[in-house]
Amino acid sequence: MTDDRKAIVPVWTLATGDVRVPAVAGDEPMTAERLAELRSVLAGLADEPIATLEVHPLPDKLDRSRGIPLDAASPLAQHLSQLITQSQRSSSAAATATAAGEGLYRMVVPAKVAAQLGHGIVRPMASKVAAGGVHGALVNSTGIAAQATFVPVGKAAAAGAVGGAGATAGVAVAGSAALTVAAPLVLMAVAVGVSANADRKRQQAIEHITELLEQLHEEKLDDERSELDGCRDAIDKATAILLDQDKLGVSLGLDSAVHAISKALAAADRRLVQWQSALDKLPDGKAVEIGTLTKSFPGVDDQGGTFRTHLELAALAIALKQRVIVLQAVEHAQSDPGNLFENFARALKTDHQRLDKLEASIAGVLQRLSALELARPQGLRPVFTTGEVDRLMRAANRIHKLGDGVVVNSRTTDVAVEIARDKDGSVVVFPALPASA
Numbered sequence: 001m002t003d004d005r006k007a008i009v010p011v012w013t014l015a016t017g018d019v020r021v022p023a024v025a026g027d028e029p030m031t032a033e034r035l036a037e038l039r040s041v042l043a044g045l046a047d048e049p050i051a052t053l054e055v056h057p058l059p060d061k062l063d064r065s066r067g068i069p070l071d072a073a074s075p076l077a078q079h080l081s082q083l084i085t086q087s088q089r090s091s092s093a094a095a096t097a098t099a100a101g102e103g104l105y106r107m108v109v110p111a112k113v114a115a116q117l118g119h120g121i122v123r124p125m126a127s128k129v130a131a132g133g134v135h136g137a138l139v140n141s142t143g144i145a146a147q148a149t150f151v152p153v154g155k156a157a158a159a160g161a162v163g164g165a166g167a168t169a170g171v172a173v174a175g176s177a178a179l180t181v182a183a184p185l186v187l188m189a190v191a192v193g194v195s196a197n198a199d200r201k202r203q204q205a206i207e208h209i210t211e212l213l214e215q216l217h218e219e220k221l222d223d224e225r226s227e228l229d230g231c232r233d234a235i236d237k238a239t240a241i242l243l244d245q246d247k248l249g250v251s252l253g254l255d256s257a258v259h260a261i262s263k264a265l266a267a268a269d270r271r272l273v274q275w276q277s278a279l280d281k282l283p284d285g286k287a288v289e290i291g292t293l294t295k296s297f298p299g300v301d302d303q304g305g306t307f308r309t310h311l312e313l314a315a316l317a318i319a320l321k322q323r324v325i326v327l328q329a330v331e332h333a334q335s336d337p338g339n340l341f342e343n344f345a346r347a348l349k350t351d352h353q354r355l356d357k358l359e360a361s362i363a364g365v366l367q368r369l370s371a372l373e374l375a376r377p378q379g380l381r382p383v384f385t386t387g388e389v390d391r392l393m394r395a396a397n398r399i400h401k402l403g404d405g406v407v408v409n410s411r412t413t414d415v416a417v418e419i420a421r422d423k424d425g426s427v428v429v430f431p432a433l434p435a436s437a
Contacts, residue, residue, distance in 0.1 A: 003058055005316035006152055007019075007056075007057075007148040007149065008029075008093055008097070008148070008149055009054050009055065009056060009097070009148040009149065009150050009151065009212060010054070010055055010087070010091065010093045010094040010097050010098075010151050010152075010153045010360075011035060011036075011052050011053065011054045011150045011151065011152055011153065012052065012053040012083065012087070012153045013042065013051075013052055013152065014050065014051045014052065014053055014107070014185065014186055015046065015048055015049070015050050015181040015182070015183075015185070015342040016048050016049045016051075016182070016183045017047075017048035017049075017183065017339070017341070018048075028152075029149045029150065029151050030126055030149070030150045030151075030394050031149070031150070032148065032151070034150075035150050037054065038052075038108050039052055039108060039380070039414065040110070041109035041113070042110070043112040043113065043190050044112070046297075048341075049109065049112075049113040049186065049345075050110070050112075050113075051107050051108060051109045051110070051113070051186050052107070053083075053105060053106070053107045053108075054105070054107075054108075054150065055094075055097050055098060055103045055104070055105050055106075056103060056105075056106065056107045056148075057102045057103065057104070058077060058102045058104050058420060058421075062104075062420060064199065064420065064428045065091075066196070066430060067196055067207075067420070067428040067431070068192050068195060068196045068199075068239070068427045068428065069426065069427070070243060070426065070427050070428075071426045071427065072424055072425030072426045073244075073245070073425075074243055074244055075184060075188055075244070076185070076188035076243065076419075076429070077421075077425050077426060077427045078188060078425075079102045079182065079184050079185035080105065080185065080419065080421060080427065080429070081425050083182065083185065083429070084098045087153050089150075090153075091153045093151040094153045095154070095424075096148050097237035099420075101299065101331070101421075101424075102420075102422050102423050103420075103421055104270055104418060104419070104420055105418070105419040105420075106412050106416060106417075106418050106421070107186070107189045107190075107193075107416070107417045107418075108415070108416050108417075108420075108435050109186070109190060109415045109416075109417070110414050111412045111413050111414050111415075113345075113414045113415075114141065114412050114413070114414065115412045117297060129132050131159060131429060149375060159239070162194065171315060172238060181183070182341050183340045185299065186341065187330070187333060187340055187341055187344050188243065189417045189419065189429065190415070190417060190432070191243070191329070191330050191344070191433030192243065192328050192346075192417075193325075193415075193417030193418075193429055193430070194290050194322070194432050195239055195322075195323050195349070196429055196430060196431040196432065197322075197431035197432045198319045198320070198322035198323045198326070199319070199323060199431075200431045201315065201318075201319035201322075202229075202232070202316060202320060202323075202392075202426055204227070204315075205247070205312050205313075205315040205316035205319060206236065206316060208312045208315075209221075209225050209304040209309060209312045209316065210225070211304075212226065212304045212305070212308055212309045212312065213309065215304035215421065216299075216302070216304055216305070216306065216309060216391070218306065218309070218435050221306070221309050221310075222312070224264065224267070225313065225316070227260050227263075227314070228260060228261065228264050228316050228317060228320060229316070230257075230260070230335040231256075231257035231261060231320055232281065233253075234252050234253040234254045234256070234257040235254070235257055235320065235323050235327070237252050238252050238254045239326075239329050242327055242330050242331060242334075243330075250292065253324065254324075254327075257324070257393075258318075258324055261317055261320050261321050261324060264313065264314075264317035264320075265314075265317050265318070265321060265358070267313070267317075268310075268313070268314035268317055268318075268358060268362075270351055271314070272314075272358070272362060274296070274364045275296065275297065276361070276365060278296030278297070279365065279368050279369070282372070285335045285376035286373075287373040287374060288372050288373070288375060289308050289374070289375050289376075290375075290392065290395050291373075293369075293372070293399075297369070299396035299400075300369065300398075300399060301398060301399060302395075302398070303352060303398070311366075314358070314362060316382060318355050318358065319356060319395045320361060322352075322355065325347070325348060325351045325352060325355075326348070328347055328351070329343075329345075329347035329348045330344065331342045332344065332346075332347045333347070340344075363406045366403055366406050367402075367403045368408055369399055369402050369403070370399060370400050370401065370403030370404075370406075371397065372404040373398065374392065374395065374396045376392060413434040413435060414434065414435035415432050415433070415434065415435060416432065416433055416434045416435040417429065418430045419428070
């Protein structure tokens with residue numbers, strides 16, 4: 001990549017419906033800060049969701065294994081290709097940036113829209129290690145974008161409906177600037193990005209569960225893990241079929257997968273109630289013996305343990321359910337082409353509310369546990385050995401760390417979906433992340 005400070009980045013303004021807003025964009029180049037302001041203004045003034053799409057040079061090193069690949073014939077790839085082709089005719093900046101045929105496209109959906117899609121659709125990753133693992137070498141809001149000059153792509157013909165994808169695209173006049181109406185493109189980008197995000201969480205949960213079960217040798221919990229992870233095959237196939245715009249059939253086994261996930265969520269709800277009840281019974285303001293705590297939270301004082309496995313099983317069930325919700329939302333939206341994005345948003349928000357509540361409640365349990373003061377064991381001996389003191393201190397440290405990285409009632413942020421496009425038109429969509437990540 002050449003001097004980033006001189007980089008010219010075309011940016012499209014994508015609407016999901018025929019809307020009118022005051023002329024706020026203009027045709028002049030803008031900074032990253034000005035672009036962020038523009039997103040906020042458009043989100044506040046427009047009735048329909050409005051996203052922005054940037055194109056950056058494709059990084060030399062990019063771990064594509066973290067994303068979901070789609071071939072050139074897929075609706076998302078075709079929508080993007082049409083947008084590029086039409087824009088090249090009317091914008092020299094867009095023509096230059098897309099001439100190579102490959103690039104990293106970054107779609108940012110404003111926080112207002114993200115809230116409509118479900119508050120927990122994308123959560124910030126508090127762990128620096130986890131965040132780096134997901135984001136990899138992708139462009140972020142503080143990297144290339146902060147040093148680039150953005151050029152609005154005006155009066156570009158929109159990506160049309162492909163294969164019955166839904167809302168007919170076109171151009172909506174917004175004062176002197178044009179908004180590209182591209183509901184199918186926005187829908188598909190968000191759907192695949194959220195699905196990839198959920199699958200990344202599934203992978204992390206499986207890794208943690210496997211490690212914990214190696215220590216526990218607990219067959220019952222191992223069966224729970226196997227039944228849940230066995231749902232992945234049906235979900236992957238259903239995702240591929242829906243994103244290629246075919247119909248889902250019973251032969252996929254998705255119904256069985258949904259049933260298994262529902263059972264796991266019910267188990268998580270039941271365990272959550274037990275945890276909350278156990279915490280409520282503890283005396284206020286008094287130190288708690290570790291033995292008392294481990295009766296309700298077995299293994300909470302250790303690196304592994306049943307309690308921590310239950311937490312990871314809940315995280316796995318939530319991640320799988322998030323993927324299923326996206327599938328159901330896409331199917332819902334595609335069944336009514338005239339009401340594409342609204343159906344998608346409605347389906348996502350309704351089902352995400354339950355998952356939001358479950359995640360927030362589990363986070364609340366972890367915060368309460370991490371704030372507990374541990375009492376030394378009661379006994380006849382007035383003095384404890386060095387080993388006993390060390391064990392107590394290690395247990396206290398592990399319990400206090402339960403609250404690290406817990407996010408409760410996180411603020412909804414802009415959501416970024418990054419798409420790597422190759423010369424043959426195929427794409428890889430990476431996990432959706434907060435735009436500020």
